[in-house]
Amino acid sequence: MSTEFTHDVAVIGGGAAGLSAAVALARSLRSVVVIDAGEPRNAPSHAAHNVLGREGISPLELVASGRREAEQYGAEFRDGRAVAARRIEGGFEVEYDGGASVRVRRLLLATGLIDELPDIPGVKEHWGQSVLHCPYCHGWEVRGQRIGVLGTSDHNIHQAFLFRQLSEDVMLFLNSMPEPEDAAWEQLAALDINVVRGKVERLRGEDDAVRAVVLEDGNEYQVDAVVVAPCFIAQADLYEQLGGTLTEMPLGRFIEAGPMGETKIPGVWAAGNLSNLGSMVASAAGAGVLAGAAINADLVNEDTRAAVRARADAAVANQG
Numbered sequence: 001m002s003t004e005f006t007h008d009v010a011v012i013g014g015g016a017a018g019l020s021a022a023v024a025l026a027r028s029l030r031s032v033v034v035i036d037a038g039e040p041r042n043a044p045s046h047a048a049h050n051v052l053g054r055e056g057i058s059p060l061e062l063v064a065s066g067r068r069e070a071e072q073y074g075a076e077f078r079d080g081r082a083v084a085a086r087r088i089e090g091g092f093e094v095e096y097d098g099g100a101s102v103r104v105r106r107l108l109l110a111t112g113l114i115d116e117l118p119d120i121p122g123v124k125e126h127w128g129q130s131v132l133h134c135p136y137c138h139g140w141e142v143r144g145q146r147i148g149v150l151g152t153s154d155h156n157i158h159q160a161f162l163f164r165q166l167s168e169d170v171m172l173f174l175n176s177m178p179e180p181e182d183a184a185w186e187q188l189a190a191l192d193i194n195v196v197r198g199k200v201e202r203l204r205g206e207d208d209a210v211r212a213v214v215l216e217d218g219n220e221y222q223v224d225a226v227v228v229a230p231c232f233i234a235q236a237d238l239y240e241q242l243g244g245t246l247t248e249m250p251l252g253r254f255i256e257a258g259p260m261g262e263t264k265i266p267g268v269w270a271a272g273n274l275s276n277l278g279s280m281v282a283s284a285a286g287a288g289v290l291a292g293a294a295i296n297a298d299l300v301n302e303d304t305r306a307a308v309r310a311r312a313d314a315a316v317a318n319q320g
């Protein structure tokens with residue numbers, strides 16, 4: 001007996017990537033269900049930048065309007081977290097909060113990533129406001145200000161160079177990062193980036209903003225913003241449940257996917273930060289549209305093969 005599907009496609013995650021895919025699929029008259037836990041990665045920030053046509057929009061307003069657009073074309077939404085996925089004949093069953101489930105022909109994973117922050121008091125409290133990671137997301141807002149880069153990995157040197165493009169007052173706190181190599185010392189000196197040795201004890205905040213970096217030896221350095229390098233952890237539990245494995249890179253772990261979002265698991269696509277740790281809002285949305293189009297094309301091919309089989313069967317039956 002063949003599976004009865006509730007929808008053609010389940011999109012897991014309703015951020016920029018998942019919502020864009022849902023719009024593309026629903027506009028192709030595919031029945032789509034989006035299961036979303038409602039916690040987009042950039043929610044701690046007031047504004048999303050480098051989003052063409054919606055520059056500076058609130059991240060929550062952006063996903064709310066994306067959801068309305070997807071709903072206009074008939075996409076359905078389930079608020080909650082998808083907790084289990086398993087393969088069934090012809091597709092997948094996905095269970096979400098409360099024990100409810102959907103049965104779908106194709107699966108798009110767009111669950112984003114978690115930013116694992118340095119465990120230093122003050123970092124979490126000011127994350128997304130005056131504790132930053134990305135010069136394209138917040139760099140303009142701190143241009144010309146006193147910027148401290150909190151050393152935890154090699155990547156901080158590159159971050160210091162990027163923020164130096166935006167301010168002449170950049171300090172690199174070596175903290176727990178590896179000792180820079182000779183060439184890096186030369187570059188830091190040439191760019192007038194001050195390097196501070198010693199372990200950071202905490203960030204001191206005032207009026208909802210970071211004001212100083214405090215070292216374990218008691219010395220304090222005044223800053224207006226602090227840059228950190230989180231470890232990026234793809235939210236890929238469902239992919240692993242289906243037998244997939246993650247690819248490791250120095251900045252974190254992600255699902256390796258092809259240019260249209262196809263993964264190594266047939267029938268499963270991935271888009272956004274889950275498959276590209278460096279993706280921003282606009283590129284996550286672009287990856288979502290491409291994955292939506294690829295899934296629709298894959299279903300068209302499957303439907304065409306089924307139609308050809310049915311036609312041949314009918315011809316045989318007529319002859320009999």
Ligand SMILES: Cc1cc2nc3c(=O)[nH]c(=O)nc-3n(C[C@H](O)[C@H](O)[C@H](O)COP(=O)(O)OP(=O)(O)OC[C@H]3O[C@@H](n4cnc5c(N)ncnc54)[C@H](O)[C@@H]3O)c2cc1C
Nearest residue numbers: 013015016017037039041042049082112137272273280281
């Ligand atoms: C502080 C900060 C500020 C940023 N500012 C900018 C900016 O100004 N401009 C810019 O272009 N980029 C910015 N970014 C990057 C931006 O957040 C990401 O590029 C973008 O959110 C990626 O979209 P996504 O759809 O892949 O993931 P997300 O937007 O994170 O969406 C993933 C969705 O999936 C849901 N989810 C996760 N697991 C499950 C599950 N098991 N079941 C159901 N739902 C689930 C989550 O709750 C979330 O709603 C910023 C990032 C941070 C951390």
